[in-house]
Amino acid sequence: MESSGWKCIEYFQDILERELQLQHGVGFTVQRVHFGGATEKTAGYMSLMHRVSIDIEVGPMRQLRTLCYIVKEKSETVFGGDLVDVLAVFPKERSVYEMLLPTLESLWSAQRVRFGPKMLKATECDQFTVIVMEDLNGSGYCMRDQSFNLPLADVKNVLSKMAQFHAASVVYRAKGGGISEHFKKGVFSEDTVGLLSSYHEALYSAFLESMQKRHFPAKYLNPLVKY
Incomplete structure (x- = not known):
């Protein structure tokens, strides 16, 4: 894998020191650093996703200890192209992970509710733009490897988490909390119509294929196919 400004142990030095919280005089030695992909493919993602061990x-x-992190890297090779900058994807994500989620989680501190991974470091410069986050695999989190028949227990967990998030957001707004200026412009606007049109056909075809695999009734599928 090509090296870049962040792909070195020096970039993670301050993160390791905070994570380990060692007593004065106790040190550590890095034995191995591995940079790998965090996803099977990048299609559909608006950033490169790396897992660093x-x-x-x-x-x-x-x-011996192994610490793992997820790094989201801005790249011109992934889905979205110019949309990444037009939609201010990285500034929005940084605002969410760095400010909004920790604030909402603090409202549930007694119950230890979490809404996402911790953001550990972010860098935006001429050479690279990255966000470093905790790897949730370490706490037992895993993505469901299926598209059908989500277990009822998982559905209840999702709805419960959404309710907790909504409740926290209501309290946050009631206390005068605001959001980044980047969020005041939606995905669909005069600035994005031309850029989005180039993705429409592929996304629409994928949407239809997904509905067909799920055996949606013809009364829903036929009008969409004709369109």
Whole structure:
């Protein structure tokens, strides 16, 4: 994998020190750093998704530990192209992970409710733009490898999380909380019509294919196919 400004142990040094919280005089030694893909494919993602694994030895006993992180990297090679900048994708994501989610979670602090991964570091410069987040795999989180028949227990969990998020957002707004200026412009606007049109055909075809695989009734499918 090509090296870039963030793909070095020095970039993660401050993150490791905060994560380990070692006592004064106790150090650690990095044994191995691996940069790999965090997703099977990039289609549909508006950034490159990397998983970074760092093997370290801690203290005089040389205790072995592995710390993992997810890095979202801005790239011209992924879905979206110019839309990434027009829609201010990275500034929006940084605002959400850095400010909004921690604030909403603080309203549920007694219940320890979480709405997303912690943001550990973000850099935007001429050479690269990245957001470093915790790897939720470490806490047992995993993506469902299926598109059909979501278990009822999972449906209830999703609805419960949405209700908690909504309740926190209501309290946040009632207390005068605001949002980034970037969110005041929607996805569909005069600035995005031309850019979005180039993706319409492929997305529409994928949408129809998905409905057909799920055996939607003809009364819903036929009008869409004719369109």
